Amino acid sequence: MIAQSQNIPCPVCSTGIPFDTKQLMMGVQFACPNCAASVGLAPESKELVQETMEKLEAAKGKTSK
Template sequence: MLNPDQKIPCPICNATILFDVKQLLMGIQFGCPNCHASVGLASESKELVQQTMHKIEELKAGASK
């Protein structure tokens, strides 16, 4: 199930595209419900996104202590 907090604007029509970070990192593309444009993660960006998500999880864990 897609998290409604994980969303980006469509680069074509600006409609909201919901996505899942784990699926995005696996190479899944997400479609715009309005214009049907596909949005995905460039392979050269994958490592940076993985590192960023890891840091976010660390911050969440530290904040809950």
């Protein structure tokens, strides 16, 4: 399920593209609801995003304790 709160503007038509970061890391491409463009994470940035998400989860764990 895609979290509707997160979206990025389409670089072609500026319509908001809803996306989920975890699915983005898995290589899923998210299509613009207005035009036929689709946006995905480039493979070279996957590791960086994955590391950041792990750190975010760790920070959430620290805060909840």
